[in-house]
Amino acid sequence: MSNEHPYPPAFRSDDLVSVSGRLGLTESGALVPGGFDAECPQAFANLDAALRSVGASRADVVKVVVYLIDIADRDRLNRVYEEFFAEPRPARTCVGVASLPYGGAVEVEALARVRDA
Template sequence: MSSEHPYPAAFRSGDLVAVSGRLGVTATGAPAPGGFDAECPQAFANLDAALHSVGASRADVVKVVVYLTDIADRDGLNRVYEEFFAEPRPARSCVGVAALPYGGVVEVEALARVRDV
């Protein structure tokens, strides 16, 4: 995603990290070619990159919200979610929406708590 956005990909305040919605876009800013099956794993990869940018990881995530333009993609989302997060997986909401930026079909946001060891 381009740097033209007025918000950060992720924001850390103390031990809390909020990750702004991550679309399934590639470095070009366009959705990963291949529809949901390509965009969903890319959105989670983009979430991972945003977490790392502020010193967090997927293991720190406690809550995820996923937006889908086609709620019928929920089974596919579940498969990607199970591959991305180890047990115990974070809490999750899944919301059907009419449209997403850049013509995307999936967007993922997260809340994490970083526990310094």
């Protein structure tokens, strides 16, 4: 994904990883077509990529915050969340917002703790 922003997709400090908000963008920086149903899985795929970029994985995630422009999408979010994370799933907060960058429908951020192998 194109990163023209003054912050990294993810930042690691020792065993703590913070992932900046991930939208449903393609590598070219455009929203995937198809609205929420396409953007949500793409946002989680982008979360995965950001985690990997700093040596973490979805299994390391302890907290997720999801921003939705339509809180009615929460049930569809839950389905994607259940497919993305294995049990035990991380804690999650879901917040309804007025708008998101690029006109996105969903944005996902995460906090992870990388355990030594």
